[in-house]
Amino acid sequence: MDSTAPPNRVLLVDDDEMLRMLAAESLRHAGFEVSEAECGEAALRACQESDFDLLLLDVMMPGIDGYTVCETLRRDARAEWLPIVMLTGLNDSDSIERAYAAGATDFVTKPINWHLLTHRVRYALRTSRAMAEVRRSEQSLALAQRQARMGNWQWLLDEARFSCSDELRRIFGDVELAGTGTPKRFLHRVRSNDRDAVAAARQALLSEGAPYRLTYGMQRVDGGLTEVLEEALAVRDAAGRIVRIEGITQDVTERVQAEQRIQHLAMHDALTGLANRQFFAELVGVELARVRRTQGSCCAILHLDLDHFKSANDALGDAAGDQLLCEIAARLQASVRAADLLALNPPMQTAGTVARIDGDAFTVLLVDVRVATHVAMVAERLLQEVSRPLLFAGRELVLTACVGMALFPRDADSAESLWRHAEQAMYVAKRAGASRCRFFDEKMNSAASAKLQLENELRHAIARNELRLHFQPKVDATNGQMVSAAALVRWQHPQRGLLAPGEFIPLAEECGLIVALGDWVVAAAARHLRQWADAGLATVRVSVNLASPSFLQDDIAEKLAATVQRAGVSPQQLLVELTESLLMVDAERTIARLNKLREQGFALALDDFGTGYSSLSYLKRFPLDELKIDRSFVSDVARGGKDAAIALSIIELGKQFGMRVVAEGIETHEQAAFLLAHGCNIQQGFLFSKPLPQDRFEALLAAGGRLACRQLAPSPADPAESAR
Numbered sequence: 001m002d003s004t005a006p007p008n009r010v011l012l013v014d015d016d017e018m019l020r021m022l023a024a025e026s027l028r029h030a031g032f033e034v035s036e037a038e039c040g041e042a043a044l045r046a047c048q049e050s051d052f053d054l055l056l057l058d059v060m061m062p063g064i065d066g067y068t069v070c071e072t073l074r075r076d077a078r079a080e081w082l083p084i085v086m087l088t089g090l091n092d093s094d095s096i097e098r099a100y101a102a103g104a105t106d107f108v109t110k111p112i113n114w115h116l117l118t119h120r121v122r123y124a125l126r127t128s129r130a131m132a133e134v135r136r137s138e139q140s141l142a143l144a145q146r147q148a149r150m151g152n153w154q155w156l157l158d159e160a161r162f163s164c165s166d167e168l169r170r171i172f173g174d175v176e177l178a179g180t181g182t183p184k185r186f187l188h189r190v191r192s193n194d195r196d197a198v199a200a201a202r203q204a205l206l207s208e209g210a211p212y213r214l215t216y217g218m219q220r221v222d223g224g225l226t227e228v229l230e231e232a233l234a235v236r237d238a239a240g241r242i243v244r245i246e247g248i249t250q251d252v253t254e255r256v257q258a259e260q261r262i263q264h265l266a267m268h269d270a271l272t273g274l275a276n277r278q279f280f281a282e283l284v285g286v287e288l289a290r291v292r293r294t295q296g297s298c299c300a301i302l303h304l305d306l307d308h309f310k311s312a313n314d315a316l317g318d319a320a321g322d323q324l325l326c327e328i329a330a331r332l333q334a335s336v337r338a339a340d341l342l343a344l345n346p347p348m349q350t351a352g353t354v355a356r357i358d359g360d361a362f363t364v365l366l367v368d369v370r371v372a373t374h375v376a377m378v379a380e381r382l383l384q385e386v387s388r389p390l391l392f393a394g395r396e397l398v399l400t401a402c403v404g405m406a407l408f409p410r411d412a413d414s415a416e417s418l419w420r421h422a423e424q425a426m427y428v429a430k431r432a433g434a435s436r437c438r439f440f441d442e443k444m445n446s447a448a449s450a451k452l453q454l455e456n457e458l459r460h461a462i463a464r465n466e467l468r469l470h471f472q473p474k475v476d477a478t479n480g481q482m483v484s485a486a487a488l489v490r491w492q493h494p495q496r497g498l499l500a501p502g503e504f505i506p507l508a509e510e511c512g513l514i515v516a517l518g519d520w521v522v523a524a525a526a527r528h529l530r531q532w533a534d535a536g537l538a539t540v541r542v543s544v545n546l547a548s549p550s551f552l553q554d555d556i557a558e559k560l561a562a563t564v565q566r567a568g569v570s571p572q573q574l575l576v577e578l579t580e581s582l583l584m585v586d587a588e589r590t591i592a593r594l595n596k597l598r599e600q601g602f603a604l605a606l607d608d609f610g611t612g613y614s615s616l617s618y619l620k621r622f623p624l625d626e627l628k629i630d631r632s633f634v635s636d637v638a639r640g641g642k643d644a645a646i647a648l649s650i651i652e653l654g655k656q657f658g659m660r661v662v663a664e665g666i667e668t669h670e671q672a673a674f675l676l677a678h679g680c681n682i683q684q685g686f687l688f689s690k691p692l693p694q695d696r697f698e699a700l701l702a703a704g705g706r707l708a709c710r711q712l713a714p715s716p717a718d719p720a721e722s723a724r
Helices: 017-029 040-049 066-074 093-102 114-148 166-172 183-189 192-208 253-267 277-293 309-316 318-335 338-342 372-387 415-432 442-461 505-510 514-534 556-567 587-600 641-657 669-677 694-702
Strands: 009-013 033-037 054-058 084-088 106-109 150-156 161-164 212-219 225-236 242-251 298-306 349-358 361-369 390-392 395-397 401-408 437-439 467-476 481-493 497-499 541-545 574-579 603-609 626-629 660-664 682-684
Touching: 009 017, 009 040, 017 033, 017 114, 033 040, 040 054, 040 066, 054 066, 054 114, 066 084, 066 093, 084 093, 084 114, 106 114, 150 166, 166 225, 166 242, 183 192, 183 212, 192 212, 192 225, 192 242, 225 253, 253 277, 277 298, 277 349, 277 361, 277 415, 298 372, 298 415, 309 318, 318 349, 318 361, 318 372, 318 390, 361 372, 372 401, 372 437, 401 415, 415 437, 442 481, 442 505, 467 514, 467 694, 481 514, 505 514, 514 541, 514 556, 514 574, 514 694, 541 603, 556 574, 556 587, 587 603, 626 641, 641 660, 641 669, 669 682
Parallel strands: 009 033, 009 054, 054 084, 084 106, 401 437, 481 541, 541 574, 574 603, 603 626, 626 660, 660 682
Antiparallel strands: 150 161, 150 242, 212 225, 225 242, 298 361, 298 401, 349 361, 390 395, 467 481, 467 682, 481 497
């Protein structure tokens, strides 16, 4: 016995007190824990009160005999598998058979050999443990089979008899699966597109003994379909003849459905249910291969991108944006119905696929294209569908999109290039305005290559110290004194010379460099302020324009404060300019960010005021210091009319809200005089000064910052001077 395990508990039942004493002493000496009972009634009570590992039970006792005790215990679930060794002086076969019939595990005849008794007890206990392990294994196997939903079956060929387990009946929902006949009678219930494979596999098994493993669908009697995995093999007799077929069939419906769902999710957009980029790419590859084999046909990719969808999404929220995308997806699918395309002359088909390949970008694959103008007709239809008004939350919304088109093999020789060229055409369409479509041509490819090269160069421009700040004075028009200045970024390109912002800022926004570029501008402006102060120059406040991605950073206030602190200047020396449309994105969070910037000491300005869609109820809550009248209202302000009315309204609004008003784009004395006469004395524009490089601006600071009004026009030789 295991010395670390507790001793086995034995109940000794006999009416002979001397036998009990000798037997108990022998068993205790062998390491067993022994309890005693003098009769059958006492034995039953002891078994109710305690658990024992083995029962030594005398057969012949007054009152309840050993047979009755054994039968009674076997009816109790607690003692169903308890080893019971009968002690009997009877040695006839009838008594032995009766003992086993009553449920005895073993018997020991009297007179008892005490040394052998301990060995018989150990053997009985060892056998009991082994049987318990077998029962546990059988229970585990049965549980595993139920959990695995697996049934077994057997086909006896000589008897033409098919038998199966209850689990197989449950899987197929058929209580009549077993019986005479052959499985052939069930073939008609196999899914039609699987039937030939199942029949062929079974025939090969019968004729050649070739085992099989296959998955197929089986129709249940209730009409449902069960997916099963079946394995079968042939059993031969001594002569090598196939005498029976044995197999297992497992219900794998849930697994197959899960695999189908996973496959669908892997190939489809989770939001709209459309094909995703991977699925669409595979379809395009297959279609191009088909077109190569077919003479006289081609296919086309249409790349559609929604116009300004991000603004709508920011204004309405992500949940509403998702609903809009789902509605657009449904419209696009409906607009490329095969019946409509077949009505064209000559007819054209769709591959049945509209894909969502990015946030607000979709693609369509058209096949059997004979006439390029038909592709344009489909594109126009897509644009019309997108631009139909949408009713959302009681409001009518109108979205627009642009479409780029590329044809194979005319525009590309591979799926990748066809897709890329359609996207390039889309960008050209966007530059032409909203709701436009364009075919690809090779000029676009050249322009795209040049753009890619410029993007790569821009990524290195900061590290290579190629960026420059120019400064345009903001002037008090009453006396020509500079009161502050706007910091404007330029790119000193090593080959192309000085580039204006319009030549690289949109690219920086598109390729994700705008935040890094904005960080550089703030840091450079702070460094210049420090340098001027160290040089003994009388500095002015410098304004920097903050792009949307920079402002939308949750830690923007702390980030700007750390930047100016590193430069050794005060936040009060910087004015942060923000665009009007930016402030209306999530207005509550915008107000919180503005308050944090003010708490850090930064002054705040609203740039290009009047060009967006500010709500005055929000505007009065924004902690702004300055309003800038956009140049689009300044150009004709001296002539009166609507521009003058808007400019005057902004001036009055600034006064009422306690904000300084600055007019930008001042180029003529008439503009300056009109605005000055109506209370806007802080002005910025070519009339006073172009944006100046660092050395010339430092000279202006050294001269006291006094400027004379002058009529200037931008120099054709210096395009950088004409743009911010």
